[in-house]
Amino acid sequence: MSEDSLILPLGEAEADDWSGPASSPTDDAALYLELDGWEGPLDLLLDLARRQKVDLKAISILALVDQYIAYIERAEALKLELAADYLVMAAWLAYLKSALLLPRDEQEDPSPEDLALRLQLRLARLGAMREAAARLMGRDRLGRDVFLRGAPEGLRTDRKTQWQCDWFALVQAYGQVNARTAPVVHMVRERPVMTLESALDRVSAMLGVTLDWIELRQFLPPHAEPRLRKSALASSFVAALELARLGRAELAQDEIFGPLRLRRVA
Amino acid sequence: MSDEIERALEATLFAAEEPLTAEALAGHLGGASPSEVREGLDGLQQHYRDRGIHLVERGGRWHFQTAPDLAHVLRREREAVRRLSRAATEVLAIVAYHEPVSRAEIEAIRGVQTSPGTLDVLMEAGWVRVAGRREVPGRPVIYATTPEFLEHFGLKSRRDLPGIDELKAAGLLDPVDDAFDALTMSPEPAQESDG
């Protein structure tokens, strides 16, 4: 049986609804329809067992086997196409029947009685679920038998925010607005510097005095305060480079970061 | 009617677009305590018992619905309820009575393979959900029913499933192996695997 069309619209339901072979006459046409409706060997077995009209616990397995095999044989006689699992079940049941009928000498494990019991248990479980499904489907179902309110007003949940702020945050925010927007005055403080021009004058003048190497440091004003000294060093260094570029002085340094010396080019 | 809580519950449940838990109702009613809400619901349910609409509890959630015996009055204009195939109804019943249950377990009971579409249809209907995986080799997905399942089939809880107590008592919800062992009293468990 195909399970593709799982949900059918209600309108054509009665035609499509599988109504159960138990109630239909067992002529050949009915057989054909029924095999189409069963969902497998277990399903067919359950239906046959039900026809014994006894509690599933009390069914005769031998009778059931006979009924099943008779069905399959008739279907074959009618040249109906049977799915393989129906035939496998028929073969297994034939084996079970012969084992049950054989004298009980050193029977294999599991015994045919155990196999029959298991089959019976499986049928009982499937039967229970089939009945449960029918009872479930027969309940008062929402949208079929009972209905919800057609046009509910709906409930609303309004989100309300409770804002939090404290005195400190408020006052601090105001202070920061003021500080941020207060006019900003930039003050450039006067600082002692030596300009490049004065450094050039100073270095060339001092170079004119001697032909010996002179360390750069010696060009700096001797008692200058540290900040002026720093400025003078930078300016004098640039002045030295400039003099070297002009070919008026040569530079020497023995090692990286070592003292920088210069002397006049004669 | 005098009771203000009952009036408020009545209005809230009428206006609600979906079933509400007692907790949600208490939330709407502001100051009402859970026990007051519970009492009010009982009172309302009692009041509506013989009327054209009923107050019902489904899976812990409450809603009003029309009385089942008036289905004939209401049905004509209703959109037809889509009908499940026999396979789908069986699978649904197996999930409901055995939950949580794996596909292999469903197939063991039905004796046939279950097409993937069958469970999809039930999940699409909102009646079955994936409830995790079973912690056994292969970690198969297991299925269970939803609150909407209880709502649709008019069940207060899964214990309301028709005949579930009798089925349980008869061992018909136990696996075949367990039932077989119980019946045959075999000292060691049978090692048949027909899952």
Place this chain on the structure above:
Amino acid sequence: MSDEIERALEATLFAAEEPLTAEALAGHLGGASPSEVREGLDGLQQHYRDRGIHLVERGGRWHFQTAPDLAHVLRREREAVRRLSRAATEVLAIVAYHEPVSRAEIEAIRGVQTSPGTLDVLMEAGWVRVAGRREVPGRPVIYATTPEFLEHFGLKSRRDLPGIDELKAAGLLDPVDDAFDALTMSPEPAQESDG
């Protein structure tokens, strides 16, 4: 309830998606005569008069609706506590120190544009109100604080707000001043954090 027509009317009106005329109701009820339907409707209306839902007629059509006095129950408020944003805090402070003040003035003081939502938040919080319009070209709306503002911040009056000199003295402007000093004095710049 005994009357079957009343029960059927009750269920039909409950499940209906729109209000129904007495004629339409009679149609649903099959055999019922117009006078029976009318009587049934009257009976129902009477029954529901003091309940949480009412049966009402509007322009010849009947429907159930929740009792008007229970509207508050159907709207549930959920409160969330949130901290005022920095921008909103600044705007609130400016309103408090300068009130009444227009949006343009607020923006001039803050040095940045103020999003419309900011003042809305302050009004929603109940701390700021519209205090009229300034009689200048364009007649801009002016804002002021509310009594709730004073209450929330524990102020007897606006004069309790500290002045700018006091703020400085109390070190409340320190975060900014510190940062300024740090930038001008120390060899590496300090990073102001004004999250």
